[in-house]
Amino acid sequence: xxxxxxxxxxxxxxxxxxxxxxxxxxxxxxxxxxxxxxxxxxxxxxxxxxxxxxxxxxxxxxxxxxxxxxxxxxxxxxxxxxxxxxxxxxxxxxxxxxxxxxxxxxxxxxxxxxxxxxxxxxxxxxxxxxxxxxxxxxxxxxxxxxxxxxxxxxxxxxxxxxxxxxxxxxxxxxxxxxxxxxxxxxxxxxxxxxxxxxxxxxxxxxxxxxxxxxxxxxxxxxxxxxxxxxxxxxxxxxxxxxxxx
Amino acid sequence: xxxxxxxxxxxxxxxxxxxxxxxxxxxxxxxxxxxxxxxxxxxxxxxxxxxxxxxxxxxxxxxxxxxxxxxxxxxxxxxxxxxxxxxxxxxxxxxxxxxxxxxxxxxxxxxxxxxxxxxxxxxxxxxxxxxxxxxxxxxxxxxxxxxxxxxxxxxxxxxxxxxxxxxxxxxxxxxxxxxxxxxxxxxxxxxxxxxxxxxxxxxxxxxxxxxxxxxxxxxxxxxxxxxxxxxxxxxxxxxxxxxxxxxxxxxxxxxxxxxxxxxxxxxxxxxxxxxxxxxxxxxxxxxxxxxxxxxxxxxxxxxxxxxxxxxxxxxxxxxxxxxxxxxxxx
Numbered sequence: 292x293x294x295x296x297x298x299x300x301x302x303x304x305x306x307x308x309x310x311x312x313x314x315x316x317x318x319x320x321x322x323x324x325x326x327x328x329x330x331x332x333x334x335x336x337x338x339x340x341x342x343x344x345x346x347x348x349x350x351x352x353x354x355x356x357x358x359x360x361x362x363x364x365x366x367x368x369x370x371x372x373x374x375x376x377x378x379x380x381x382x383x384x385x386x387x388x389x390x391x392x393x394x395x396x397x398x399x400x401x402x403x404x405x406x407x408x409x410x411x412x413x414x415x416x417x418x419x420x421x422x423x424x425x426x427x428x429x430x431x432x433x434x435x436x437x438x439x440x441x442x443x444x445x446x447x448x449x450x451x452x453x454x455x456x457x458x459x460x461x462x463x464x465x466x467x468x469x470x471x472x473x474x475x476x477x478x479x480x481x482x483x484x485x486x487x488x489x490x491x492x493x494x495x496x497x498x499x500x501x502x503x504x505x506x507x508x509x510x511x512x513x514x515x516x517x518x519x520x521x522x523x524x525x526x527x528x529x530x531x532x533x534x535x536x
Numbered sequence: 537x538x539x540x541x542x543x544x545x546x547x548x549x550x551x552x553x554x555x556x557x558x559x560x561x562x563x564x565x566x567x568x569x570x571x572x573x574x575x576x577x578x579x580x581x582x583x584x585x586x587x588x589x590x591x592x593x594x595x596x597x598x599x600x601x602x603x604x605x606x607x608x609x610x611x612x613x614x615x616x617x618x619x620x621x622x623x624x625x626x627x628x629x630x631x632x633x634x635x636x637x638x639x640x641x642x643x644x645x646x647x648x649x650x651x652x653x654x655x656x657x658x659x660x661x662x663x664x665x666x667x668x669x670x671x672x673x674x675x676x677x678x679x680x681x682x683x684x685x686x687x688x689x690x691x692x693x694x695x696x697x698x699x700x701x702x703x704x705x706x707x708x709x710x711x712x713x714x715x716x717x718x719x720x721x722x723x724x725x726x727x728x729x730x731x732x733x734x735x736x737x738x739x740x741x742x743x744x745x746x747x748x749x750x751x752x753x754x755x756x757x758x759x760x761x762x763x764x765x766x767x768x769x770x771x772x773x774x775x776x777x778x779x780x781x782x783x784x785x786x787x788x789x790x791x792x793x794x795x796x797x798x799x800x801x802x803x804x805x806x807x808x809x810x811x812x813x814x815x816x817x818x819x820x821x822x823x824x825x826x827x828x829x830x831x832x833x834x835x836x837x838x839x840x841x842x843x844x845x846x847x848x849x850x851x852x853x854x855x856x857x858x859x860x861x862x863x864x865x866x
Contacts, residue, residue: 293646300643308631376688378593380644381617521702535612536595 297382301390302397309364310398320405326351330470341414345495347469348406350489353431354460356402358439361395362452365443369534378535384527392436399432418531423499423508430515431492437522438488468493473505488518543602544569544696544727545590550599552585552751559585561751562599567744569695574742574759575590575731582751583731584624587698590729591621603696618646620694624701624731628683630674632666634684637673638691640684643693652691657791659687664713679710684713696727703737715741740761749846759838763821766836766844774804775830778823783826790820802812807840 303357309315330344355449377387380520410416465471467489473481484490491506491514498504504511546566552559560582567573575583588594590601592612593777601608603615617683628637635656642652660666663683668676676684686702699718703711719743722728732738738745739759755762776783784804795807806812814831821828834840843847 296646296648297644300640304629304632304640307628371630372625373591373629374625375623375627376641376644379591379616379619379621381613381646382644383613535593 294382294386296384297380298386298390298393299378301387302393305364305391305394306397309360310394310489315360315398322352324405324409341410342416342418342501344470345406345410345414346493347464347501349403349428349496350431350467350469350493351464352402352406353399353428354435354463354489357395357399357432357436358442358456358460360398361392361436361439361530362443362446362456363449364451365391365440366446366452367376367451368381368445370447372447374534384530384535388440388523388527388530392440395436395439396429396432399436403428403432418502420499423495426512427492427495427499430495430512430519431489434488434515434519434522437526440526441529444526444533463487463489466490468497468505488515488522490516491518542568543600543605544571545603545729547586547590548600549638550586550589550596550601552582552589552594552596558751560589560596562601563748563751563753565746565753565756567727569727570722570725571744572718572728572742574738574745575729575748576735576738576745576842577731577748578733581748583748584700585751586748586851587621587700587729587731591619591698592616599639615690618694618696620689620692620697621667622686622689622697622699622702624704626678626685628673628681628685628688631672633670634660634676634680635669637684638688641688642691647692653769655691655693659691662688662717679706682706683710686717690721690726694726697721697729699728699730701732702730703732703734732789735839735842736837745763745838747842747845749848755845761832762841763836763838766808766840769836769840770808770810770812771840772806772814772817773830773832773834774806774817774821774828775802776804777827777829783821783824786824787817787820791817 326348330347331340365374368377377382377391380387382390407416412460438459439456442459443452446452446455463469466476466484467473467487468484469489473484473490491511494504494506495508495511495515498508498511506514544567548564550563551561563582563586575586577583586592589596590603590608592608592615595612596609599609603758604618606615606618608614615617618762629640632640638656638659642655647655656729659668660669663686663848665680665683665687668680673681674685675741682702682705690697702718703714706714713739718728718730722741730738730742742759744756744758745762746753748754784796785805787806788794791806793808793810794812797805797807799805806817812833818831
């Protein structure tokens with residue numbers, strides 16, 4: 292019980308302090324809207340392209356919602372030594388880092404509904420398989436949060452966290468099948484797509500929203516689940532090696 | 537030999553390296569329950585590294601650690617519920633208020649909402665911070681930040697408290713308040729491990745003291761026993777205008793009963809078991825065209841013991857630490 296009191300209070304503090312601040316909320320709305328508009332205009336194919344664009348826009352909302360704040364706040368707390376307060380608490384490192392990442396996961400999940408709500412006014416969403424979309428949203432939020440965590444624990448300075456985040460995030464937009472099918476990428480680039488965790492989440496979303504996916508959904512769920520575990524374990528191991536050495 | 541049940545914590549043959557630097561070198565000591573134990577040493581001696589290892593923020597390369605009967609060598613989280621820490625820098629959340637910071641720290645130890653709010657109010661009153669309770673920590677003065685950081689360290693009423701330089705860099709009144717609170721906690725049975733470079737603070741507060749230099753504990757004893765060798769000695773400190781090198785040797789040759797030492801502050805320190813007569817010393821200096829601006833008698837203190845044992849001048853140790861803090865604050 293005591294551990295869960297600590298868990299909930301870390302989560303609530305992070306939500307209040309970092310995530311539910313006006314710049315983050317507006318950013319979480321404006322960014323997906325701009326991307327949706329940009330690809331919608333570029334496609335030039337009218338409202339029927341909304342469903343094809345939706346998986347990509349949803350994923351971008353999650354990636355930017357989860358990684359932007361987390362990687363910066365953890366690096367900032369580490370620099371200001373307030374992170375030591377958490378390390379001194381009698382809770383396991385696993386639970387502590389789950390508490391620190393839960394805020395980002397929730398923020399990413401909430402963010403994703405901005406493009407979904409906008410799309411609902413412009414297209415018929417009745418054919419979407421929500422039983423696949425909802426777990427896919429959570430898995431993409433978890434994997435991109437853990438990706439942000441891994442960046443945060445691998446760098447020392449706030450500016451490094453921002454630079455590294457963008458170094459990975461922007462190429463992912465083009466490599467993970469968000470807007471361009473992986474099969475249309477040059478053959479020598481395709482292996483890169485398959486080592487990026489988001490690829491598998493996007494494939495599930497495409498399958499659930501448009502019915503077109505390139506891998507089996509079981510493989511997609513297993514792969515993204517495995518990435519979640521690996522990224523979290525790598526982050527914990529880096530914290531132990533670098534911060535509690 | 538103390539029984540295990542009376543020990544608050546015990547360190548045995550502990551070593552910690554950072555690359556080529558040996559921060560802590562094969563140190564062993566134990567602290568009994570309810571004891572106020574001082575850890576004295578210059579900057580970089582290994583004091584903070586020792587606290588970090590004991591509180592689970594760092595791992596030793598060798599040796600064993602036991603806290604409250606729990607082996608924490610490979611399980612640093614094992615005894616964290618027994619331990620409170622006041623770090624050498626204020627490290628609370630800038631964007632939270634003083635009250636919210638204390639409530640959050642209490643929640644980290646699993647305290648329920650009513651319990652933590654009540655305790656936070658109690659501590660804010662104890663530290664004289666009630667009026668600033670709902671002000672953001674970022675807007676606190678340095679002294680207020682130190683006091684709130686101290687309050688956060690004891691929010692869960694830990695039986696063992698680690699204090700890393702708790703009074704450094706704060707005003708006299710705040711430092712006095714902090715010392716009173718340390719004494720009060722000790723009188724209530726809290727085991728206190730205090731690192732400080734203020735030797736007079738350690739002498740006034742601590743029952744037992746360890747001197748640590750370059751990662752090695754070079755002496756541990758009860759404060760009264762440490763002071764024994766300097767008891768009954770007379771000390772005279774002479775401030776001289778032009779302290780040419782070799783003047784201390786000249787005085788020592790001319791006055792064989794005196795032990796004479798030059799300090800880096802343009803002073804000559806004369807020590808003897810007999811009464812030191814000032815007149816002959818003044819004449820001796822005048823004959824050599826050396827002007828004496830001040831002569832003051834000193835009561836032998838722990839500082840004298842520290843200088844004798846470590847060979848490090850205490851005044852320099854203090855200045856060095858404050859310089860480092862000043863640079864850190866830039």
